[in-house]
Amino acid sequence: MNNLSIATIINPEQDSELTTYKILGILKGHLGDIRKYKIYPALSELIGMSVRLENLKKTITKTVSTDNDIFILDEEITTIGEQQPEKDYSEDANDSADFINWVISQINPILEEGIAVFDFADQNMELKLINGDPLFKEEGYLIIPDNKTAVYNIYRFNCLLFKNEKYPERAIKTEFIQSIPGVDNNENKIQHRTLLDYIANITLPVYLCETELDFPYEENIYQVARKQLLNTLSS
16 A cells, blocks of 8 residues: 655645545555454554645644745755745645645544554453563563464563653563464463563563454554553553
């Protein structure tokens, strides 16, 4: 699927009607994925684009002078090119702002659906610490069920702490270890103690995601579980 970018939205070398159809085509694809509960990467892209467009709106300004009105765009927008003195900058600025508002109006309903799917998945998952000390936040294991294939996926995680001017932020890096069957030979669901048998370093904390959802794994369950773990380690 094509990605939605600033260059796609504001492209002076492309026919405006073609740009409109291209944007609508990309958004239709994202909406289709979200309605199949595949919220990533669609949700991340829509959130990022919404933020960039809102910021872009703020950078479009008018300066009244005896000559021409001008508008200034954020440095991110390089495709507009140099403006010619004889052009009506005020009209250009208004047209750009109107088009950006239109794109935002197309993104927002799809974004709301994506957030609703994320919230539903988040509310129907529970992250449990089944081993180790919760105060140890630097590394450990995360176990996530894939109910479509009836397996547990085991990951080793590292939690990285970044410091900025306002407050520290954490990020998660995960390494896939292995998948194990979700049921034993007698068709009983694997118990916590059995899951721990597959953990190499039993002294580290082990978090288990519990959910009955059978949403797409990579595009939903895995992403939401990682987000829950990041929130847990950041608290």
